[in-house]
Amino acid sequence: MEVTLKVFRFNPDVDKKWRYETYKLEADPTDRVLDLLERVKGYTDGSLAFRRSCAHGVCGSDALRINGKNSLACKALVRDYGEKITVEPIMGLKVIKDLIVDMKPFFDNYKKILPFFINDSPLPADGKERRQSIEQRERFDDTTKCILCACCTTSCPSFWASDDYLGPAAMVTAHRFIFDSRDESASERLHILSETSGIARCHTVFNCTMACPREIQITKAIGELKLAMVTGNLE
Amino acid sequence: MKRTLPISKRGLNFETIMWFFTRLSALAMYGFIIIGMIGALVMGARMNMNFADVMRWAFMSNSTHVQSTNIPDIAPWANAFWRLVASGFLLVASAHGVHGLVVIADDYLVKPLQRNVVRLLSIVMLVSIGLIGLYVIWTA
Numbered sequence: 001m002e003v004t005l006k007v008f009r010f011n012p013d014v015d016k017k018w019r020y021e022t023y024k025l026e027a028d029p030t031d032r033v034l035d036l037l038e039r040v041k042g043y044t045d046g047s048l049a050f051r052r053s054c055a056h057g058v059c060g061s062d063a064l065r066i067n068g069k070n071s072l073a074c075k076a077l078v079r080d081y082g083e084k085i086t087v088e089p090i091m092g093l094k095v096i097k098d099l100i101v102d103m104k105p106f107f108d109n110y111k112k113i114l115p116f117f118i119n120d121s122p123l124p125a126d127g128k129e130r131r132q133s134i135e136q137r138e139r140f141d142d143t144t145k146c147i148l149c150a151c152c153t154t155s156c157p158s159f160w161a162s163d164d165y166l167g168p169a170a171m172v173t174a175h176r177f178i179f180d181s182r183d184e185s186a187s188e189r190l191h192i193l194s195e196t197s198g199i200a201r202c203h204t205v206f207n208c209t210m211a212c213p214r215e216i217q218i219t220k221a222i223g224e225l226k227l228a229m230v231t232g233n234l235e
Numbered sequence: 236m237k238r239t240l241p242i243s244k245r246g247l248n249f250e251t252i253m254w255f256f257t258r259l260s261a262l263a264m265y266g267f268i269i270i271g272m273i274g275a276l277v278m279g280a281r282m283n284m285n286f287a288d289v290m291r292w293a294f295m296s297n298s299t300h301v302q303s304t305n306i307p308d309i310a311p312w313a314n315a316f317w318r319l320v321a322s323g324f325l326l327v328a329s330a331h332g333v334h335g336l337v338v339i340a341d342d343y344l345v346k347p348l349q350r351n352v353v354r355l356l357s358i359v360m361l362v363s364i365g366l367i368g369l370y371v372i373w374t375a
């Protein structure tokens with residue numbers, strides 16, 4: 001099939017304003033949007049800039065807005081988008097060049113939530129691992145799947161409004177640690193979530209859940225955090 | 236061992252309290268509306284009021300809201316109970332609504348000064364809506 005690929009372009013060295021460039025490509029329905037971008041970059045216009053690394057939906061570096069919806073280009077099949085495909089950078093972050101955005105505000109928010117395991121108690125008597133039941137592990141299994149691609153955070157209107165907002169990705173990480181029976185910093189994390197730029201900015205829009213390429217139930221996870229704040233129950 | 240955090244350990248600040256208040260006040264408003272509708276039915280709404288009048292009374296049980304209906308005598312309905320219901324609804328709804336506006340403003344305004352200006356304006360707005368509303372309810 002012939003695909004018309006419309007790509008957002010902006011080169012800060014030359015362009016005063018962003019523009020769209022259109023490319024016509026022959027593609028298989030099972031090709032991925034990333035394949036099309038690679039083809040443009042390899043054969044038509046080497047100056048096209050975009051991020052990608054694993055090409056298998058694991059590294060989270062090629063989050064893009066494809067036909068208006070945030071997805072990973074490496075997981076987006078041409079057949080799901082049709083003959084006209086528009087590719088734009090994810091929203092709410094400054095464009096550096098073409099499809100590349102400045103991820104700093106995203107990672108700054110991620111860092112705020114202390115995205116690491118905290119447990120200062122001495123190890124169990126046998127000096128080995130801190131044990132956890134299958135149910136306890138299951139409790140936060142969904143939120144361990146996050147690959148930090150930013151599809152969720154950059155689909156959230158509250159984040160578009162302000163970079164200060166923690167955003168769904170940071171809250172998914174908060175969920176992952178707060179509900180981990182081995183972690184001891186739930187209190188600290190809940191304090192961070194309760195700040196004005198924290199969980200109160202979530203208006204349950206569900207964009208994050210729809211955008212997540214890992215199908216994490218993000219809005220549900222945020223709802224569980226809200227409940228934990230009100231009830232104190234971390235089970 | 237059950238993992239629970241006491242209130243002091245979960246960051247119970249203004250933001251969290253208001254998040255809770257918003258939910259509870261929404262429920263309270265449903266309560267007020269149901270009380271108002273029951274009142275309207277007892278008043279004889281089935282025969283003597285149209286739907287708009289029922290709603291007007293349910294949302295604000297002020298006797299002037301039903302004076303153009305066919306209810307023969309509305310004087311007994313201007314009693315302290317219904318004025319209290321109207322006052323309760325007014326205060327809960329305005330606090331709920333004004334805080335809603337603050338929440339939306341907080342999405343966009345991140346500088347402390349901007350936020351404080353919005354908070355100050357909202358408090359002024361809330362107090363004036365409350366005072367004017369109470370004046371109307373208790374003098375009607």
Ligand code: FES
Nearest residue numbers: 055057059060074
């Ligand atoms: S390139 Fe790694 S997730 Fe798409």
